[in-house]
Amino acid sequence: MPETRCDSYYNATINDETQYPRLESDIRVDVVIVGGGFTGVSTAVELAERGLKVAIVEANKIGWGATGRNGGQVTGSLSGDAAMVKQLRNKLGTEAENFIWDLRWRGHEIIKNRVDKYGIDCDLKFGHLHTAYKPNHMQEMQKTYDDAVLRGMGSELALLTKQDIPEYLDTPLYHGGLLNKRNMHLHSVNLCIGEARAAQSYGAMIFEGSPVLDICDGALPVVKTAHGSITANSVLIAGNAYHKLARKKLSGMLFPASLGNCATVKLTAEVAKAINPHDIAVYDSRFVLDYYRMTADHRLMFGGGTNYSGRDSRNVAQELRPAIERTFPRLKGIDIEFEWTGMAGIVVNRIPQLGKVSPNVFYCQGYSGHGVATSHIMGEIMANAIIGQLTEYDLFADMRQIRLPVGEWLGNQGMAIGMLYYRMMENFR
Numbered sequence: 001m002p003e004t005r006c007d008s009y010y011n012a013t014i015n016d017e018t019q020y021p022r023l024e025s026d027i028r029v030d031v032v033i034v035g036g037g038f039t040g041v042s043t044a045v046e047l048a049e050r051g052l053k054v055a056i057v058e059a060n061k062i063g064w065g066a067t068g069r070n071g072g073q074v075t076g077s078l079s080g081d082a083a084m085v086k087q088l089r090n091k092l093g094t095e096a097e098n099f100i101w102d103l104r105w106r107g108h109e110i111i112k113n114r115v116d117k118y119g120i121d122c123d124l125k126f127g128h129l130h131t132a133y134k135p136n137h138m139q140e141m142q143k144t145y146d147d148a149v150l151r152g153m154g155s156e157l158a159l160l161t162k163q164d165i166p167e168y169l170d171t172p173l174y175h176g177g178l179l180n181k182r183n184m185h186l187h188s189v190n191l192c193i194g195e196a197r198a199a200q201s202y203g204a205m206i207f208e209g210s211p212v213l214d215i216c217d218g219a220l221p222v223v224k225t226a227h228g229s230i231t232a233n234s235v236l237i238a239g240n241a242y243h244k245l246a247r248k249k250l251s252g253m254l255f256p257a258s259l260g261n262c263a264t265v266k267l268t269a270e271v272a273k274a275i276n277p278h279d280i281a282v283y284d285s286r287f288v289l290d291y292y293r294m295t296a297d298h299r300l301m302f303g304g305g306t307n308y309s310g311r312d313s314r315n316v317a318q319e320l321r322p323a324i325e326r327t328f329p330r331l332k333g334i335d336i337e338f339e340w341t342g343m344a345g346i347v348v349n350r351i352p353q354l355g356k357v358s359p360n361v362f363y364c365q366g367y368s369g370h371g372v373a374t375s376h377i378m379g380e381i382m383a384n385a386i387i388g389q390l391t392e393y394d395l396f397a398d399m400r401q402i403r404l405p406v407g408e409w410l411g412n413q414g415m416a417i418g419m420l421y422y423r424m425m426e427n428f429r
Contacts, residue, residue: 002060002209008340009263009301010068010189015121018062018193023207023228029053031386032223032232034212034245036060037067038188038371039364040238041195042379045114047386048202055230056196056204057223059211063192065242069342070372071261071291071303073281074111074184075128078104079368080350087351087399099395101151107373108182110380111191118201120194123296127280128183129160131174137285141178156181169282170275171327185281185293188372215245217358234386237363240371241345246357252403253353254366256343260316261303263295263338264324264331272298275328290323300324300331316341344369348402352378354385355397362386 005011031047033040036058044054058064078084081100088096115124132138145159158179165174196206207225215235216222223230237245241256267275276282276294283291290304302324316339325332347353347366352374354364364382367374385393 002211003064005061005064006069006340006342007338008069008189008261009295009299009338010063010072010187012338013187013190013295013297014193015190016193016197018196018206018208020058020062020206020208023057023210023225023230026229026231027055027205028231029055029205030232031055031234031236032057032230033236033238034215034223035065035238035240035243036062036192036196036206036208037065037238037240037242038063038192038195038375039240039379039382040236041067041192041199042110042376043236043238043364043382043386044199044204045195045202046380046383048199048204050383050387051202052387054199054204055232056199056206057210057212057225057230058206058208059239059242061208062196062206063189066240066259066342066344066371067192067375068189069259069261069340070188071281071283071301072185072188072293072372073128073283073291074108074186074373075281075283075370076104076108076180076183076373077130077370078374079370080347080352083349083351084399088395091395091398103377104373105182106380107376108184110376111184111186111373114195114198115191118194118198120191120198122191122194123187124184124191125186125279126181126184127278128180128185129168129177129280129282130180131165131169131177131282131284133174133284133286135175138176140285141176145178153182168276168278168280170330172329173327174284179280183281186372187296212243212245215357215361217361219360221358221360233360235361236382236386237357237361238365238382240365240367241343246361246363249355249357250363250365252405253401254345254347257346257369258341259303259344259369260305260320260341261301261339262317262320262336263299263301265299265335265337267298267300267334269298271330272300275300275330290327292324292327299337300328300334302327315339344371348404349400351399351401352396353401354378354382354393
């Protein structure tokens, strides 16, 4: 049975809840997309705008999975960037760094343009602070700042000292930070639903409550559900950590990690302005970090403490409360109204995974906790690939990925042990 939406702040504040039908017939389209999150919906918008007949098949509701459970931050922190540059040098030479630099900001432009073009009300705001948890973390931020200035972003960035932090955050924690005015934050579910409406306006068909049972390969692949089927020229599997399709090809490549988020009760406008006067999103500089921002109705949304074992946390609010109170002492004892978890798709080398399971069946997955912007970038690349523009797709599809020859459970335990090592190494960083 399809599952209802989780008890998140996002789902409690949806502008326009979706009521798409269940797939109950056999239909024919150009492209069928499995998964109604950011990857699937963003790809659908790209294809529908170009005149293709598209169908989205979602097991639950649009934006139900990781798309509706994240921190809502749109940043240029592209996961696996160093590993990507290293591999791309074989094909792009010295242009590899420029390609990845430009790529990290592309998702921002796609999202901004869609919000403007389709009038999507998703509380889009600008401003983000990457905070230094330790004094020596400022060295990395200085390098990032210097690189960005050389690339013409100087007017959008500011390197903050420890003395500057009180102007932006009412916290004793940080030793400085990098302020980025290009980065954004937003209401993830309202963005995804707005994009789905945009795709529908071009004729895309959307089906909810329709789990895919099988994908039959062939010259014209067929996606099958319990009550219907869709035959298409091409299929895109876009379920990330929330599907179990094509296991022969995809097992051992992607591992789910549970991300915990919560939102407090509404704060007064005065308290909200006191703790975060410029209404910026924030994450810190640790390997396993905290991230937070203010919502449109003056709640503190706070996330952190990724569980790499693949199991959901039992009590998110209890686990995150010490971090909230450590960050903002004035919020000690604040009531937490919403708490939820979501599964991110973690890749060992952090490089997004693009490829095919058969000649006409594509997959796209693995953003390792950086999915809001990256999913939109990959949606554009996948749409281009499906219509035969393969240049960027081939760059990613040809990258070496690490496939662990173990089951998901053992893989997750290995990931958890690896992150424990990084936590220990944090003391020496």
